[in-house]
Amino acid sequence: MFYDLCLQGDDVDAFLQRDxxxxxVRLGFDCxxxxxxxxxxxxxxxxxxxxxxxxxxxxxxxxxxxxALRSQQGLIRNGGAAPRQLAQLxxxxxxxxxxxxxxxxxxxxxxxxxxYDLLAVQPLSERVFQQACTxxxxxxxxxxxxxxxxxxxxxxxxxxxxARGVHLEICYSAALRDxxxxxxxxxxxxxxxxxxxxxxxxxxxxxxxxFELRGPYDVMNLVTLCGLTEQQAKAALSERCRQVARHxxxxxxxxxxxxxxxxxxxxxxxxxSNVPSTCYMYx
Amino acid sequence: MVRxxxxxxxxxxxxxxxxxxxxxxxxxxQSVLRESIALNFGDYGLGICLASQxxxxxxxxxxLCIVRCGREQYKGVLASMTTITTFRYRTVMMHLLHNGGxxxxxxxxxxxxxxxxxxxxxxxxxxxxxxxxxxEKLQALEL
Numbered sequence: 001m002f003y004d005l006c007l008q009g010d011d012v013d014a015f016l017q018r019d020x021x022x023x024x025v026r027l028g029f030d031c032x033x034x035x036x037x038x039x040x041x042x043x044x045x046x047x048x049x050x051x052x053x054x055x056x057x058x059x060x061x062x063x064x065x066x067x068a069l070r071s072q073q074g075l076i077r078n079g080g081a082a083p084r085q086l087a088q089l090x091x092x093x094x095x096x097x098x099x100x101x102x103x104x105x106x107x108x109x110x111x112x113x114x115x116y117d118l119l120a121v122q123p124l125s126e127r128v129f130q131q132a133c134t135x136x137x138x139x140x141x142x143x144x145x146x147x148x149x150x151x152x153x154x155x156x157x158x159x160x161x162x163a164r165g166v167h168l169e170i171c172y173s174a175a176l177r178d179x180x181x182x183x184x185x186x187x188x189x190x191x192x193x194x195x196x197x198x199x200x201x202x203x204x205x206x207x208x209x210x211f212e213l214r215g216p217y218d219v220m221n222l223v224t225l226c227g228l229t230e231q232q233a234k235a236a237l238s239e240r241c242r243q244v245a246r247h248x249x250x251x252x253x254x255x256x257x258x259x260x261x262x263x264x265x266x267x268x269x270x271x272x273s274n275v276p277s278t279c280y281m282y283x
Numbered sequence: 284m285v286r287x288x289x290x291x292x293x294x295x296x297x298x299x300x301x302x303x304x305x306x307x308x309x310x311x312x313q314s315v316l317r318e319s320i321a322l323n324f325g326d327y328g329l330g331i332c333l334a335s336q337x338x339x340x341x342x343x344x345x346x347l348c349i350v351r352c353g354r355e356q357y358k359g360v361l362a363s364m365t366t367i368t369t370f371r372y373r374t375v376m377m378h379l380l381h382n383g384g385x386x387x388x389x390x391x392x393x394x395x396x397x398x399x400x401x402x403x404x405x406x407x408x409x410x411x412x413x414x415x416x417x418x419e420k421l422q423a424l425e426l
Contacts, residue, residue, distance in 0.1 A: 026297075027378060062301065175365075175366060176365075176366060176368055179322075182323075182366065210299075211299055211368070211374050211375075211376055213376070214365055214376065214378070215378040215379055217379045217382070218361065218364070218365040218377070218378065218379050219365075221358055221361045221362060221365065221379075222362050222365050222366075224358060225358060225359075225362055
């Protein structure tokens with residue numbers, strides 16, 4: 001299982017999104033998350049409207065996609081015919097500068113935040129960074145890799161974040177843009193790896209277009225140049241991302257264990273009189 | 284004295300426009316790849332790679348490419364391939380399919396991949412000939 005937990009979701013039309021997800025499938029990813037980015041405040045418009053793309057639509061995109069969907073491991077080991085399940089998640093990325101607004105903005109009671117699967121924060125100041133690492137109830141802390149970081153990453157808070165189960169994100173698409181962005185990418189990525197000692201790091205694309213994605217093994221190799229070991233690099237695209245998804249589930253569940261799932265009325269229960277509109281599920 | 288060890292990378296080129304360009308050869312890819320290594324790792328990095336780095340095979344129909352390089356430097360070479368975005372003014376992406384220690388294992392993977400891709404393609408007569416030639420060339424590759 002390979003995950004790509006950040007595709008830039010703003011200013012993207014349906015065709016571009018379809019192409020991008022199809023390309024991710026073709027390259028061997030099994031789970032993608034599309035990210036909606038906001039600055040400092042949430043308005044009602046920011047509620048999640050993303051719809052997962054159906055497999056049939058994806059398979060029609062081009063050569064390689066249908067085969068990749070059909071086989072377990074992409075084209076080259078085309079032996080098994082087991083269908084691959086593509087998971088599509090939604091994600092909210094909040095860029096924050098003011099520490100004061102953060103807690104209520106990202107609280108579980110906020111219905112807009114709750115409409116997304118994953119929640120990420122991008123700290124723009126030292127204060128917010130501290131707060132995000134030690135207190136905020138988020139899944140991922142992300143950084144703008146294409147620019148110089150506005151503050152120094154200190155190991156203390158970062159390791160506190162890792163200990164809490166909050167993951168740090170490296171987005172590699174900056175390395176594929178221009179030279180300056182690439183320099184900053186290597187600088188920032190190695191700073192993150194160094195400060196966190198390689199623990200608790202996930203790698204995702206942050207791609208705006210289909211051709212800003214890369215295959216999982218290419219990405220692993222790229223981040224080993226930033227100081228991750230090969231095992232850590234592999235975990236950063238698979239294990240760690242699964243933990244992020246689990247963390248998000250737990251964050252959204254009541255007291256971390258109980259989820260409420262609404263069941264459609266015609267779900268197969270016999271007597272319509274006592275059909276429950278919701279049921280409870282232990283996660 | 285330990286023998287010199289290589290890595291052989293099997294890479295698929297994915298073109299944005301999906302056009303087949305039969306004029307593209309190993310030498311073109313070699314030059315683009317070297318430019319990218321020089322851009323990312325400078326003259327020193329390129330110099331270290333030069334001794335063993337070579338594009339062994341390219342098939343313009345299935346967009347398959349085999350690159351050999353020294354084992355110490357393969358990470359740099361692969362990263363340079365990853366950061367290539369354009370090639371002759373066309374957007375491209377290089378996708379690693381197999382990373383082997385010998386040419387033979389790559390050859391096997393390449394033959395499988397070629398078959399899988401060619402099955403789904405409709406070729407003209409000239410292209411069929413080209414495909415056969417490419418297949419023969421692949422079979423005849425030697426380190």
